[in-house]
Amino acid sequence: MINISRPRRSVLYMPGANTRALEKAKILAADSLILDLEDAVAPDAKVAARQNILEALQTGFGHREAVVRINGLNTPWGLDDLKAFANSKADAIVLPKVESATQVQEVAKVLKESNARPDLTIWAMIETPKAIFKLEEISGSHPLLEALVLGTSDLVKDLHGKHTPSRVETQTALSLSILAARAFGLCVLDGVHLSLDDEVGLKQSCIQGRDMGFDGKTLIHPSQIAFANETFGPSTEEVAEAQERITAYEAAIKSGAGIAVLNGKLIEELHIQDAKRILALANAIQSFG
Structure with a gap:
């Protein structure tokens, strides 16, 4: 969660x-x-x-x-x-x-x-x-x-x-x-x-x-x-990669696939949960900074 x-x-x-x-x-x-x-x-x-x-x-x-x-x-x-x-x-x-x-x-x-x-x-x-x-x-x-x-x-x-x-x-x-x-x-x-x-x-x-x-x-x-x-805190590169994972996975789901491939790596739901955590942390840092 x-x-x-x-x-x-x-x-x-x-x-x-x-x-x-x-x-x-x-x-x-x-x-x-x-x-x-x-x-x-x-x-x-x-x-x-x-x-x-x-x-x-x-x-x-x-x-x-x-x-x-x-x-x-x-x-x-x-x-x-x-x-x-x-x-x-x-x-x-x-x-x-x-x-x-x-x-x-x-x-x-x-x-x-x-x-x-x-x-x-x-x-x-x-x-x-x-x-x-x-x-x-x-x-x-x-x-x-x-x-x-x-x-x-x-x-x-x-x-x-x-x-x-x-x-x-x-x-x-x-x-x-x-x-x-x-x-x-x-x-x-x-x-x-x-x-x-x-x-x-x-x-x-x-x-x-x-x-x-x-x-x-x-x-x-x-x-x-x-x-x-x-x-x-997540680095700029980590934030960018997290967003890329989410985008790739959402596109895969929309096409009917259950997984995505990004930079030669499989992207599954568990990776998306972690990506969302990274983005939430980045947003929280920006909000309270």
């Missing part, structure tokens, strides 16, 4: 405690922003950071999607975070360390009780071994769930693994997350690349994530945005 409401090629974490960063985010080329109240904010700064994000949301972030990562509901701040943003201008709520359907359903329940906007969705962070074993349960937990976000830093820590260029340490988790997302019609976002001075590694990670099937990549620094946008 093609359901590309907007592009999420580049999804940048922004610490809620840093007002300068929140202001700068309004001019960055990221598709989406995760305004963070969890890992990036010290305990004694969490209440102030919550207010910073609320104020920033009032003026908005332009075409950029603004989602808020709250603290877990099992923390002293989580429930207040959730209630504070239930009727804000946030586009989604990101719930950290999701390990069960119950956690997502609890967030949805609080949003309903708070009379939240019906289009305020939920994103689930997948960042623990238990979450990987519960992916099917989590992915089908509630209609408001819109995206799975891989938290590979926490996952590697829990695995007692090491970050490697090939990402062999997270391959199983990454693949299972993509499978779950596709099975339930969810967006799925790759984990961050931690080394800011490793452009080669960033490119390798983005290309690998794209080829595996991720919709985009979470990022920790504005310098990473451009390559994520380039990698996860």
Whole structure:
């Protein structure tokens, strides 16, 4: 099913405690922003950071999607975070360390009780071994769930693994997350690349994530945005080829054939579905750019 409401090629974490960063985010080329109240904010700064994000949301972030990562509901701040943003201008709520359907359903329940906007969705962070074993349960937990976000830093820590260029340490988790997302019609976002001075590694990670099937990549620094946008967006050549496939296939169907041939390659219905996805993504990028 093609359901590309907007592009999420580049999804940048922004610490809620840093007002300068929140202001700068309004001019960055990221598709989406995760305004963070969890890992990036010290305990004694969490209440102030919550207010910073609320104020920033009032003026908005332009075409950029603004989602808020709250603290877990099992923390002293989580429930207040959730209630504070239930009727804000946030586009989604990101719930950290999701390990069960119950956690997502609890967030949805609080949003309903708070009379939240019906289009305020939920994103689930997948960042623990238990979450990987519960992916099917989590992915089908509630209609408001819109995206799975891989938290590979926490996952590697829990695995007692090491970050490697090939990402062999997270391959199983990454693949299972993509499978779950596709099975339930969810967006799925790759984990961050931690080394800011490793452009080669960033490119390798983005290309690998794209080829595996991720919709985009979470990022920790504005310098990473451009390559994520380039990698996860279709090229001019890909858009042109997608249109050619559709044209050739429609002509074949009109003539009574079930398949078409384009540049020596067979074109079937499955190729047309992918071509339409590429065109939908290209249109979404143009609309929100």
